[in-house]
Amino acid sequence: MAFGKGNHLHLIDGSAFIFRAYHALPPLTRKSDGLPVGAVAGFCNLLWGELTHARKEAPTHIAVIFDAGSKTFRNEIYPAYKANRPELPEDLRPQFAFTRAATRAFNVPCIEVEGYEADDIIATLSRRATEAGGTVTIISSDKDLMQLVGDGVDMLDPMKNKRIGLDEVFEKFGVAPNRVVDVQSLAGDSVDNVPGAPGIGLKTAALLIQEYGDLDTLLARAGEIKQPKRREALVENAEQIRISRRLVQLEANMPLEVALDTLELKDPEPEVVMGFLNEMEFRTLTKRVAERLKIEAPTLEEAKGMHVQGAHEAAPVAVQLPFDHGAYECIRDMAALERWIARIDAVGHVAVDTETTSLDEMRAELVGISLCVDAGKAAYIPLGHKQGGGDLFGSTALVESQIELEAALAALKPVLEDPSVLKIGQNMKYDWKIFARHGVRISPFDDTMLMSYAMHAGLNGHGMDALSEQYLGHPPIPIKSLLGSGKSQITFDRVAIDDAVKYAAEDADVTLRLWELFKPQLHRAQVTTVYETLERPLVPVLAEMEMAGIEVDKAVLSRMSNAFAQKLAQYEDEIQEIAGEKFNVGSPKQLGEVLFDRMGVPGGEKGKTGAYATGADILEDITTLEDSQPKAARLAAKVLDWRQISKLKSTYTDALQEAINPETGRVHTSYSIAGANTGRLASTDPNLQNIPVRTEEGRRIREAFVAPKGKVLVSLDYSQIELRILAHVADIPALQQAFRDGIDIHAMTASEMFNVPLDQMTSDIRRKAKAINFGVIYGISGFGLARNLRIPRAEAQGFIDRYFERFPGIKEYMAETVKFAQANGFVQTLFGRKIHTPEINAKGPGAGFAKRAAINAPIQGTAADVIRRAMIRMPAAIADLPARMLLQVHDELLFEVEAGAEPALIAAAKATMEGANLPAVDLKVPLTVEAGTGRNWAEAH
Secondary structure, eight states: OOOOTTOEEEEEEHHHHHHHHHHHSOOOBOTTTOOBOHHHHHHHHHHHHHHTTOSSSOOSEEEEEOOOOSOBHHHHHOTTTTTTOOOOOTTTTTHHHHHHHHHHHTTOOEEOOTBSOHHHHHHHHHHHHHHTTOEEEEEOOOGGGGGGOBTTEEEEETTTTEEEOHHHHHHHHSSOGGGHHHHHHHHOBTTTTBOOOTTOOHHHHHHHHHHHSSHHHHHHTGGGOSSHHHHHHHHHTHHHHHHHHHHHSOOTTOOOOOOGGGGBOOOOOHHHHHHHHHHHTOHHHHHHHHHHHTOOOOOTTTSOOOBOSSOSSSOOSSOOOOOOGGGOEEOOSHHHHHHHHHHHHHHSEEEEEEEESOSOTTTOOEEEEEEEEETTEEEEEEOSOBSSTTOTTSOOSBOSSOOOHHHHHHHHHHHHHOTTSEEEESSHHHHHHHHHTTTOOOOSEEEHHHHHHHHHTTTSOOSHHHHIIIIIOOOOOOTHHHHOOGGGOOOGGGSOHHHHHHHHHHHHHHHHHHHHHHHHHHHHTTOHHHIIIIITTHHHHHHHHHHHOEEEOHHHHHHHHHHHHHHHHHHHHHHHHHHTSOOOTTOHHHHHIIIIIISOOTTOOBOTTSOBOOOHHHHHHHHTOTTTOHHHHHHHHHHHHHHHHHHIIIIIIIHHHHHSOTTTSEEOOEEETTSSTTSOOEEESSOOSOOOOSSHHHHHHGGGEEOOTTEEEEEEEESSHHHHHHHHHTTOHHHHHHHHHTOOHHHHHHHHHHTOOGGGOOHHHHHHHHHHHHHHHTTOOHHHHHHHHTOOHHHHHHHHHHHHHHOHHHHHHHHHHHHHHHHHSEEEOTTOOEEEOTTTTOOSTHHHHHHHHHHHHHHHHHHHHHHHHHHHHHHHHTTTSSEEEEEEETTEEEEEEETTOHHHHHHHHHHHHHTTTTTTOOOSSOOOEEEEEESBHHHHO
């Protein structure tokens, strides 16, 4: 039937609605796999409302309109259009595809056109429908669509169920719909990056259009405006305003091969819509649709439950128990604790968490322990709460009715060490160390943080609060609400016990619920082996290393600080001499003025504060201008040197002195297992992994890390492990053979690329090849290599091009890896670790970075997995030796061993590290480890 008079078309702005649903509704995840589906649920409920004539004016025709991509014809008019829009939330991105699938499943036309926005399609269909004699309701609250209201077109805000007609448009813009574009052209739009006229907002724009009638008349008579600022804004920005009009004016005549008759409202096909709803696990909506279609709803087993994260239309199969803080128990006597221990023994698992006075596990005092065996049923054991609750300087006397710390630990120790009882923690390494300092070695255990990391690396954070909000829909009590902040902040032992019970027991409750959700998902996500062999076993290994710490000579650091201070003063004199004037070298603003204003370096860019940007990347670029700007190039290089020394002084030689534990005389770093997406460990408090080793000053800092009397430090370092893995995964025969033959890989690469025989190799050529070898792993560009080598960009790009010509397999590996990531949303290491790549299909400036990260992740991740496997095996390998592992720094392990036992340690550790890939992965190149010994770390390395 032809569309015409009496027909009513509903156009659903799908792209805008999914954002509204995402932000307005509580989050949901699909229980079977944790997939976020909250916005999809809201979208489906809207669609079902439209199909069942939930509105007063039922549609005869319907369509859902989407944006096909982020780039449209408007970007050709104004490249910055929508350029400042934030990245999509990670849990929203995967839901877009499901909204399109939902539209098709409900038998509703789904329309999108490349190069145009959804709003343009809506404008075109609205025009056609009204010209044919029909009426249109646009299901959206988007202000940009309000220019279409009138002449048979209205809007409906689906979230508020509010009609938008002529009056509502006038209330919003101060003009009728036919002048909305004029007002928007003047006011601009910061969200979409429409420039408009500076200083003119919506109200002023409306007043001007009301006075002058339309935009063209206003611009033609702008010189008549009495207010100088308004007159100046209009006269000087007339062209910008006209461009803005082209951006906000919807294209109602776009090419669109869609006939209105094909949009006729139809019932869903039962089998199709039931299949989709079952897949999404929307039980309540499934039942409602089944009743409407007069078919049998699926059984509970057929429609597996959704894990609820908030109460709304899409209800779960098994409703999550509410978090009832009043139901948590406070364990104040041994009888109550014994009842809990009996329950733990009977069930065979317990979520456990500790509350302490500090995040520094080596200095923290244990204040209390929380337990949870069943969701919703948790308890807190106060052990060290003191009188004078909120007063930091209150009494040191303990609050009455608390179990004595030693007695509670003595009672808990058997169950916490019982091999038949699983202990469940969130970031268990922290609690493991707290208990270990009190003589309790927790085993066995699960860690929800590491489960999330194994499944979701690259998708979201893995802290408890974030996981609770994302997967349970529950924001836990913030610690700041108990401790305060700033000078008035207290420690947990000063928190009132009643408040502590709610906070601490909730932590254990959340942890148990996350475990119940995550544990069955590991297998479905195919990361059980990763979790069981690479994540969980590493916890006690790292905990023992962190507790051991490493001795640091404070006097050496003090002397270095003084030497660095003198070096800084020398650099400042040299910098100011080059500049020909005195200025504060540490001031980016003053440095920018010297470089760009007075020395005339081209390309300076000012930020919002009006100061020039002078970051390291910019200074590196300036160092390459030796031919055209020799003084500026020397000054930039010297400032980089000054900043390096300044950072070494503040971050290491000064800060490390404060980091020495007064009880042990050692520095105890903390390793983050889930800190990097690729599996590399991160070191914090203090960070010992970023000590520079390429400069003499950086290497000297390692001299302060020493062995105690009678002992020696031993360093074992994988040789070029990432290049070896690249040779394997990219299958480069020349590189593989070179590694097997023990040839200098950088010299061999240089020989291949530059046709220089090995016996004629110079250090400069080898240095360039080394920079390219390692740069390629990280997807370096000609621009980046030019910075590293401080050579012209064209020359650097030539090196890279020649490299790929010599080793074409690397280019093929890169292309295949990106293709795999784009198709699957993740890449994998050789050991099965998944690194998700949510931005891999993005367009714009971030696209290149996402591809480089995807290319590098399997290589860096595999190297990280290898050293993890070595560390996990190491305690058993050196158990009979008077030695212990102290530090892991990227590809290096550092040990402390009794003098005389170095050869035995090196033999055992070297064998363990070189065979760490086996039997899981048989590399085509050997792993080799270089060893060194010394009285300090610098000597050993």
